Amino acid sequence: MTATTPALDELDRRYVFHPFTPPGAHERDGGPAMIVSGKGSTLTAADGRTYLDAMAGLWCVNVGYGRPELAETLREQALRLPYYHGFSHMATDTPALLAERIVALTGDLGMEKVFFGSSGSDANDTQVKLVWHYNNLLGRPEKKKIIARHRGYHGVTVASASLTGLPAMHAQFDLPLPQVRHVTPPYSLWERQPGEDDAAFVARLAAELEERIVAEGPETVAAFIAEPVQAAGGVLPPPEGYFPAIQAVLRKHDVLLIADEVVSGFGRLGSWFGSQLLGIEPDLMTIAKGVTSAYVPLSGVLVSGRVWEMLAQDGGAFQHGYTYSAHPLAAAAALTNLEIVERDGLVEQAARRGERLRSELHAAFADHELVGEVRGIGLVAALEFVARRGERPVRFDPALTVGARVTRACLERGMITRALPAADTISFSPPFVITDAEIDTIVAVAREAVDQVADELARERA
Numbered sequence: 073m074t075a076t077t078p079a080l081d082e083l084d085r086r087y088v089f090h091p092f093t094p095p096g097a098h099e100r101d102g103g104p105a106m107i108v109s110g111k112g113s114t115l116t117a118a119d120g121r122t123y124l125d126a127m128a129g130l131w132c133v134n135v136g137y138g139r140p141e142l143a144e145t146l147r148e149q150a151l152r153l154p155y156y157h158g159f160s161h162m163a164t165d166t167p168a169l170l171a172e173r174i175v176a177l178t179g180d181l182g183m184e185k186v187f188f189g190s191s192g193s194d195a196n197d198t199q200v201k202l203v204w205h206y207n208n209l210l211g212r213p214e215k216k217k218i219i220a221r222h223r224g225y226h227g228v229t230v231a232s233a234s235l236t237g238l239p240a241m242h243a244q245f246d247l248p249l250p251q252v253r254h255v256t257p258p259y260s261l262w263e264r265q266p267g268e269d270d271a272a273f274v275a276r277l278a279a280e281l282e283e284r285i286v287a288e289g290p291e292t293v294a295a296f297i298a299e300p301v302q303a304a305g306g307v308l309p310p311p312e313g314y315f316p317a318i319q320a321v322l323r324k325h326d327v328l329l330i331a332d333e334v335v336s337g338f339g340r341l342g343s344w345f346g347s348q349l350l351g352i353e354p355d356l357m358t359i360a361k362g363v364t365s366a367y368v369p370l371s372g373v374l375v376s377g378r379v380w381e382m383l384a385q386d387g388g389a390f391q392h393g394y395t396y397s398a399h400p401l402a403a404a405a406a407l408t409n410l411e412i413v414e415r416d417g418l419v420e421q422a423a424r425r426g427e428r429l430r431s432e433l434h435a436a437f438a439d440h441e442l443v444g445e446v447r448g449i450g451l452v453a454a455l456e457f458v459a460r461r462g463e464r465p466v467r468f469d470p471a472l473t474v475g476a477r478v479t480r481a482c483l484e485r486g487m488i489t490r491a492l493p494a495a496d497t498i499s500f501s502p503p504f505v506i507t508d509a510e511i512d513t514i515v516a517v518a519r520e521a522v523d524q525v526a527d528e529l530a531r532e533r534a
């Protein structure tokens with residue numbers, strides 16, 4: 073313990089209102105760690121303890137902590153030009169360079185423009201407003217509904233929390249907005265019917281979407297939003313053929329597709345974008361997190377030629393923008409971050425490390441009594457815990473909080489994972505610079521933690 077630790081903990085408890093945290097409990101008891109520094113994939117707390125960060129913060133510190141190149145870029149840019157805005161035709165240089173770079177990285181996905189923001193949530197709010205504006209311009213003001221998926225995670229602002237398909241994020245705020253609908257996600261473990269293969273499962277999900285669009289009236293449905301791989305909702309890689317089947321339905325009914333690449337963009341799935349990997353042909357894309365590896369906040373809405381054409385015909389201004397849209401400091405950080413990712417071959421590395429992580433997780437947990445599924449794609453993976461395994465698995469009583477207990481047991485052993493909401497699932501999404509040895513540690517620590525919780529549960533049952 074350093075002399076400063078109690079004081080910092082005390083300040084935090086007294087003055088900081090934490091996101092996604094019970095306020096009273098935190099004010100009373102504080103939290104498990106005050107992180108004060110990081111290097112590579114390791115964080116250090118004020119009390120000197122170190123933690124292997126198997127989540128890259130919140131799926132975002134892709135190039136790892138403590139990169140001197142990023143620190144230098146931030147210093148240089150802050151001295152040269154910390155800020156100027158992009159309203160009313162004004163421009164700064166780094167967002168222009170970055171937008172060109174991002175459009176190039178999307179390759180043949182057809183993206184042409186970038187509207188910058190600061191968070192995934194504000195970018196998805198922009199998406200909603202853009203889609204509404206687009207249909208107003210097209211003279212079809214009734215075409216405004218957005219279909220998302222249960223367990224999708226798209227953020228926390230009023231519109232993006234509405235798109236998010238997690239009931240706990242609606243209840244406190246009387247959401248979702250009336251224009252939002254949710255359909256079944258491609259969650260194989262629970263949604264696939266016995267004996268259903270990929271093709272049949274996909275056909276059923278596409279049929280459900282089409283029935284929903286028809287029931288609502290296609291003239292009222294503007295867009296469908298989806299993460300290539302649902303991340304916070306459970307780490308749910310879609311079955312083969314899912315997006316092509318969904319897209320066929322959307323095209324038939326003239327519904328735009330928004331690919332929310334906030335987690336999957338910039339290499340997390342072992343390709344620059346999830347859309348490229350999974351055959352997605354989006355009209356709009358949302359980016360954030362990995363674009364700067366979270367060194368500073370930055371997000372973006374990528375706009376395809378088809379949508380842009382319509383917007384550009386309008387003589388008036390797009391009545392939307394944030395003080396921090398096209399922030400020159402954030403854009404400078406993004407340019408350096410993307411240079412690092414390219415220079416060090418980190419997209420390919422994420423693919424390789426991901427393969428190792430998944431194969432080791434399978435080896436360690438495929439037969440574990442507590443584990444109903446080991447799943448993942450690229451450098452994201454998850455373990456889902458079940459009360460009974462097999463053809464017809466049975467969920468744990470949520471009151472047992474099995475996922476949270478495993479996460480706590482990992483933390484006690486110096487490793488950070490994440491218990492995902494509304495599921496007994498823990499996720500892994502380490503920095504792309506995670507080493508093979510650190511992956512071995514992640515799996516070994518996870519195994520000890522799961523064994524500990526399995527023993528506890530057996531004792532509680534006895």
Ligand SMILES: Cc1ncc(COP(=O)(O)O)c(C=O)c1O
Binds near residue numbers: 194228332334360361
């Ligand atoms: C897919 C996806 N979209 C949007 C968001 C919201 O981003 P932010 O937390 O930056 O508002 C997240 C955050 O985790 C996300 O995972």
